[in-house]
Amino acid sequence: MxxxxxxxxxxxxxxxxxxxxxxxxxxxxxxxxxxxxxxxxxxxxxxxxxxxxxxxxxxxxxxxxxxxxxxxxxxxxxxxxxxxxxxxxxxxxxxxxxxxxxxxxxxxxxxxxxxxxxxxxxxxxxxxxxxxxxxxxxxxxxxxxxxxxxxxxxxxxxxxxxxxxxxxxxxxxxxxxxxxxxxxxxxxxxxxxxxxxxxxxxxxxxxxxxxxxxxxxxxxxxxxxxxxxxxxxxxxxxxxxAVGSHDTASSVVAVPAGDERFAYISSGTWSLVGLELEEPVLTDEARAANFTNEGGVDGRIRFLRNVMGLWILQECQRVWEDDDLEGLLRDAAGAPAFAVLIDPDAPEFLAPGNMPARIDEHCRATGQEPPRSRAAAVRCVLESLALAYRRTLREAQTIADRPVDVLHVIGGGSQNELLCQLTADACGLPVLAGPVEASALGNVLVQARALGEPLPDLGAMRALVRSTHRLRRYEPQGKPADWDAAESRLFGAR
Incomplete structure (x- = not known):
């Protein structure tokens, strides 16, 4: 031990x-x-x-x-x-x-x-x-x-x-x-x-x-x-x-997957949405879709795309001076669906600042009425993130020719029940949420192996995560056609 x-x-x-x-x-x-x-x-x-x-x-x-x-x-x-x-x-x-x-x-x-x-x-x-x-x-x-x-x-x-x-x-x-x-x-x-x-x-x-x-x-x-x-x-x-010193590399070590047909979202301030591959994908199609091929532990490739993540919501909370995330999510769950949508990767959302005002400005620039309440703004951010995940995951599977049966959400965002359910609905896949401290788990697993603990490969590390940590499963709900229409509104036709 x-x-x-x-x-x-x-x-x-x-x-x-x-x-x-x-x-x-x-x-x-x-x-x-x-x-x-x-x-x-x-x-x-x-x-x-x-x-x-x-x-x-x-x-x-x-x-x-x-x-x-x-x-x-x-x-x-x-x-x-x-x-x-x-x-x-x-x-x-x-x-x-x-x-x-x-x-x-x-x-x-x-x-x-x-x-x-x-x-x-x-x-x-x-x-x-x-x-x-x-x-x-x-x-x-x-x-x-x-x-x-x-x-x-x-x-x-x-x-x-x-x-x-x-x-x-x-x-x-x-x-x-x-x-x-x-x-x-x-x-x-x-x-x-x-x-x-x-x-x-x-x-x-x-x-x-x-x-x-x-x-x-x-x-x-x-x-x-x-x-x-x-x-x-x-x-x-x-x-x-030395561990997977990029925190996402450590997080992916701790994805509790049982086989290779999985995708992951390392969800926190940023959302890293992608697949684990044996070789990089360097095609024109991958470049045009702005996918990244980052190094992983044991020579694996993290084929993913950065999505802005919960940063937008965090900045909204800072400006609102409201740290009651549970209350905001509860209210957002009852807000109308797809009322307002934003592109979470728009450049105006990158820097620190008055994010609620930037959301309003973005909505007006795209011909939408800005959200009229904090609940509506939170719903807007989370549905928009789920749509970005949906598009990214579909493109990743197509470009890498790797079908997916389950989506693992790891990191702090795995505790956001509304976002996890919206992600399952948007992607049409079961979501397994957890572990929360995925990057720290991946960090300690790589250390333990280096120091002599018998964990020969990623499969053994992930099996240990599965057997010791509780995961929450979210099944897709709602109508796929509604998500198709929302995606078309936000990003245009496929």
């Missing part, structure tokens, strides 16, 4: 979980939970990474002696170290506006087709490659674009001063152990990673002016990162294990 600590950092909160893993045992205990989110300074949104580090240490100390520590977080964001290993600046938040307009500059150097053929990634404005282009001042013909915000420090900005780039979990692992490296599942989200060669892309790095030496040696989930430094105040010599 292994006793391990999972540091699991989401885009709105972080937590340290104590996991106990045995032949028929898989338990999680929350040690501490702490706030995470953007901090605006001087017109830039940053992550408070030192707060995260201190909160992580507090939780690890409270957890007591453990056999191992693993760290996972959201993707795409990073810290830059100088040649002496010092952090040059707080990591910038992916919702910051510094990448506005940068995609076109990068695509002037490398075509969208070639970019997809190499990386297999969905085009998102905050992908690491675009953040790095903004970091250096752009990739115009002179190396610096005058149209970009003047946030650079010296020639080439911070990028010109940097010696190493570390994704967020790798940065925290470095501060624990002094060991530098890049875990593969998170590296695969940067749009600088060759998904077929399973290596950093020298071609893309050269095209966009990213020094190849900036990108550390790659690690596999299960590799030893290093052992804890005494000055952390933790038990010196405790192993730190």
């Amino acid at each position: 292994k006793r391990v600590a999972a540091v699991d950092l989401g885009a709105s909160s972080g937590r340290v979980m104590l996991g106990v893993v045995g032949s028929s045992q898989l338990e999680l205990t929350e040690i501490n939970r702490f706030w995470n989110g953007p901090v605006g300074v001087g017109g830039t949104l940053y992550w408070d990474v030192l707060h995260l580090y201190r909160s992580m240490l507090d939780g690890l100390r409270a957890a007591g002696p453990v056999d191992g520590i693993g760290i996972d977080s959201w993707a795409v964001d990073y810290g830059l170290l100088d040649s002496s290993g010092r952090l040059l600046s707080n990591p910038v938040h992916y919702r910051d506006a510094r990448t506005d307009g940068v995609i076109d500059q990068v695509l002037a150097r490398v075509s969208a087709t070639e970019l997809y053929e190499i990386t297999g990634l969905q085009q998102l404005p905050f992908n690491t490659i675009y953040q790095l282009a903004a970091e250096s001042g752009g990739v115009g013909s002179a190396g610096v674009s005058p149209s970009l915000p003047a946030r650079a420090v010296g020639a080439g900005g911070l990028l010109g001063q940097a010696a190493t780039l570390l994704m967020i979990p790798d940065l925290l692992g470095y501060w624990l152990t002094g060991s530098i490296g890049a875990e593969r599942t998170n590296a695969s989200t940067t749009q600088l990673y060759d998904v077929r060669a399973r290596a950093w892309s020298e071609v893309l790095a050269a095209r966009v002016g990213v020094p190849l030496g900036l990108l550390p040696e790659l690690r596999e989930p299960g590799d030893l990162v290093g052992t804890v430094w005494p000055e952390t105040g933790l038990a010196a010599g405790t192993p730190v294990v």
Whole structure:
């Protein structure tokens, strides 16, 4: 039996979980939970990474002696170290506006087709490659674009001063152990990673002016990162294990599937909707549909598309100053169906701000009467998300030629009963909801295997999740024709 600590950092909160893993045992205990989110300074949104580090240490100390520590977080964001290993600046938040307009500059150097053929990634404005282009001042013909915000420090900005780039979990692992490296599942989200060669892309790095030496040696989930430094105040010599450090990679490990004919939604601030495949799908059809091929544990591919997720509802609650989610969902369940619909992936919903006002503006721009109550607004958001899931799942099955019999909803959104039922209705599939702490479970399972627990493959890990965690099943209800009509309203005819 292994006793391990999972540091699991989401885009709105972080937590340290104590996991106990045995032949028929898989338990999680929350040690501490702490706030995470953007901090605006001087017109830039940053992550408070030192707060995260201190909160992580507090939780690890409270957890007591453990056999191992693993760290996972959201993707795409990073810290830059100088040649002496010092952090040059707080990591910038992916919702910051510094990448506005940068995609076109990068695509002037490398075509969208070639970019997809190499990386297999969905085009998102905050992908690491675009953040790095903004970091250096752009990739115009002179190396610096005058149209970009003047946030650079010296020639080439911070990028010109940097010696190493570390994704967020790798940065925290470095501060624990002094060991530098890049875990593969998170590296695969940067749009600088060759998904077929399973290596950093020298071609893309050269095209966009990213020094190849900036990108550390790659690690596999299960590799030893290093052992804890005494000055952390933790038990010196405790192993730190590379897990699926992209939180979605860890979440997918914990999908309690019994066979391969499943799809998943990792549901939280973002919704990651997709399939698990053996090989990437790099066709023109996949690129046109904006699907991503991200690395998973044991060499699997997470073929998915990002959908905006519960971020929209979270921002509505913040503006309303209403944290009674249960009451909002109860009222929304009684609101009229399909009264108002929005495209949850519309760019106006990406940045923090007055989301209820943006919903109203979006509705007026699309010829709809805005929702007249909070219940109607919540119903609008959840039905629109369910329709986005429906479209994404149908396209994924067609493009990958992989039929699906069941849809697993994992993560915090699996507790949202109304959204789970609407998702079952929209997709016409049974939904199995749970586990809630999927990313932490995947984290501890990979650690336990690396430390000697007999969990030979993903099937064994998932069987342990199924036998130890309660799942809730939602059967499709309602009329499929109603969802067909709603989808046609929102996205146009198929």
